[in-house]
Amino acid sequence: xxxxxxxxxxxxxxxxxxxxxxxxxxxxxxxxxxxxxxxxxxxxxxxxxxxxxxxxxxxxxxxxxxxxxxxxxxxxxxxxxxxxxxxxxxxxxxxxxxxxxxxxxxxxxxxxxxxxxxxxxxxxxxxxxxxxxxxxxxxxxxxxxxxxxxxxxxxxxxxxxxxxxxxxxxxxxxxxxxxxxxxxxxxxxxxxxxxxxxxxxxxxxxxxxxxxxxxxxxxxxxxxxxxxxxxxxxxxxxxxxxxxxxxxxxxxxxxxxxxxxxxxxxxxxxxxxxxxxxxxxxxxxx
Amino acid sequence: xxxxxxxxxxxxxxxxxxxxxxxxxxxxxxxxxxxxxxxxxxxxxxxxxxxxxxxxxxxxxxxxxxxxxxxxxxxxxxxxxxxxxxxxxxxxxxxxxxxxxxxxxxxxxxxxxxxxxxxxxxxxxxxxxxxxxxxxxxxxxxxxxxxxxxxxxxxxxxxxxxxxxxxxxxxxxxxxxxxxxxxxxxxxxxxxxxxxxxxxxxxxxxxxxxxxxxxxxxxxxxxxxxxxxxxxxxxxxxxxxxxxxxxxxxxxxxxxxxx
Numbered sequence: 001x002x003x004x005x006x007x008x009x010x011x012x013x014x015x016x017x018x019x020x021x022x023x024x025x026x027x028x029x030x031x032x033x034x035x036x037x038x039x040x041x042x043x044x045x046x047x048x049x050x051x052x053x054x055x056x057x058x059x060x061x062x063x064x065x066x067x068x069x070x071x072x073x074x075x076x077x078x079x080x081x082x083x084x085x086x087x088x089x090x091x092x093x094x095x096x097x098x099x100x101x102x103x104x105x106x107x108x109x110x111x112x113x114x115x116x117x118x119x120x121x122x123x124x125x126x127x128x129x130x131x132x133x134x135x136x137x138x139x140x141x142x143x144x145x146x147x148x149x150x151x152x153x154x155x156x157x158x159x160x161x162x163x164x165x166x167x168x169x170x171x172x173x174x175x176x177x178x179x180x181x182x183x184x185x186x187x188x189x190x191x192x193x194x195x196x197x198x199x200x201x202x203x204x205x206x207x208x209x210x211x212x213x214x215x216x217x218x219x220x221x222x223x224x225x226x227x228x229x230x231x232x233x234x235x236x237x238x239x240x241x242x243x244x245x246x247x248x249x250x251x252x253x254x255x256x257x258x259x260x261x262x263x264x265x266x267x268x269x270x271x272x273x274x275x276x277x278x279x280x281x282x283x284x285x286x
Numbered sequence: 287x288x289x290x291x292x293x294x295x296x297x298x299x300x301x302x303x304x305x306x307x308x309x310x311x312x313x314x315x316x317x318x319x320x321x322x323x324x325x326x327x328x329x330x331x332x333x334x335x336x337x338x339x340x341x342x343x344x345x346x347x348x349x350x351x352x353x354x355x356x357x358x359x360x361x362x363x364x365x366x367x368x369x370x371x372x373x374x375x376x377x378x379x380x381x382x383x384x385x386x387x388x389x390x391x392x393x394x395x396x397x398x399x400x401x402x403x404x405x406x407x408x409x410x411x412x413x414x415x416x417x418x419x420x421x422x423x424x425x426x427x428x429x430x431x432x433x434x435x436x437x438x439x440x441x442x443x444x445x446x447x448x449x450x451x452x453x454x455x456x457x458x459x460x461x462x463x464x465x466x467x468x469x470x471x472x473x474x475x476x477x478x479x480x481x482x483x484x485x486x487x488x489x490x491x492x493x494x495x496x497x498x499x500x501x502x503x504x505x506x507x508x509x510x511x512x513x514x515x516x517x518x519x520x521x522x523x524x525x526x527x528x529x530x531x532x533x534x535x536x537x538x539x540x541x542x543x544x545x
Contacts, residue, residue, distance in 0.1 A: 005367070008364070008372070010363075012359070018415050023417075027390055112477075113520050122295070165295065180539075229479045267391070267392065274386050278381075
């Protein structure tokens with residue numbers, strides 16, 4: 001193959017154009033806008049340079065700092081759970097047995113379901129008068145029934161349950177791919193040396209799938225930082241801002257209040273948070 | 287056990303869609319539905335279920351076609367041409383795919399607004415194409431890399447241009463890969479909610495996820511209709527998943543672990 005940078009550029013051009021206009025330009029534009037005051041729906045009012053003001057406002061807004069905290073709690077609870085459960089699921093569906101293909105497909109179903117459908121479904125399950133959640137807890141004693149989505153103590157937990165259900169399959173798939181890459185000879189050699197099941201898992205499986213596990217952590221963390229759909233449908237950030245995660249907060253700032261400058265400051269914050277986690281994981285991986 | 291946990295919550299929702307109104311709110315919950323089609327009827331006639339369905343088909347379909355077409359060109363160049371910045375391109379794509387949506391949402395809205403493309407099929411599809419290109423290019427690159435170069439080389443020596451070689455030799459051989467990437471892009475576009483919510487504010491153009499999220503009803507939720515619409519929105523995906531489980535798993539791991 002000869003050096004063919006120019007031909008490559010030609011082939012890459014259409015993709016590059018899309019990515020440039022709808023991903024690269026917007027990310028820089030978000031940075032720029034975060035230093036301006038501007039109303040999204042009233043562009044003719046113009047944009048005024050305000051320096052770090054949007055960031056200062058963010059720092060002093062108790063709703064914003066609470067939103068950051070909520071997001072971090074959400075990430076630190078759901079992601080380890082999803083990866084751990086995902087590991088368990090992956091170990092099961094990696095074993096050869098009758099109907100394994102079918103089980104793999106079934107495990108994929110929560111991943112494939114549209115997130116707004118999953119949100120409505122869990123909202124129905126958590127219903128305060130006839131939801132399955134209450135029935136399993138209290139049976140016929142309807143006077144004890146809880147309203148998880150209307151209770152600031154429970155709402156975030158309910159959303160976490162829905163998220164774990166929806167995204168554990170993805171973590172499982174990442175780890176399954178790692179498991180499939182472990183050569184059988186390693187296990188055979190270990191058996192010859194008299195290693196037990198647990199030892200094989202500790203000394204062979206875990207070290208071999210470490211990169212896959214870390215990748216599952218990385219992908220899930222980045223995705224959990226931008227949780228939005230579940231919150232939008234199940235609680236609208238409430239009650240009392242108890243589920244007001246950053247992406248929902250930023251969405252409201254930009255698109256409900258139209259304060260695109262302030263919203264962009266949130267965008268930049270979420271961006272750097274994601275970047276921070278990405279660098280952290282890459283550090284561990286490399 | 288794992289299978290039950292995955293499937294039962296959704297099955298419950300599917301059963302809900304064919305119950306009668308009284309059964310939905312019954313305590314203790316009734317498992318056997320009355321098999322009424324009423325909720326489907328009213329979801330179609332009163333809530334425009336078919337309109338949402340048609341919009342979803344158009345948007346997800348065109349997104350898939352365009353992403354795969356131009357993504358195949360890019361992936362071919364990245365795997366078959368030798369140039370110094372190929373790896374940087376793939377890394378850049380990976381980085382872009384990790385952008386939080388909120389980080390680009392405002393400017394994307396502004397750009398589409400300038401183009402007059404808010405509330406249009408081309409507007410939402412253009413945004414989706416750029417969102418799904420990183421995934422499509424990564425998966426396609428993995429598949430292209432596995433194809434033997436010799437056949438293609440023979441075609442090039444016989445006087446085929448690069449484009450002809452791609453079309454006549456590589457694409458037919460990589461058909462399974464194209465199909466895998468297409469399924470994944472289609473599922474993503476079919477399910478996407480955030481951008482659809484901000485770009486499609488006209489209910490005549492909204493896709494299924496938006497329609498389902500914004501189902502009207504403040505005090506008494508029309509659960510039967512929501513369950514009916516949800517079942518309709520999910521059925522194509524469940525069928526795809528059951529049929530192509532192996533491809534989906536392969537595609538997802540190609541997109542991620544090989545990095």
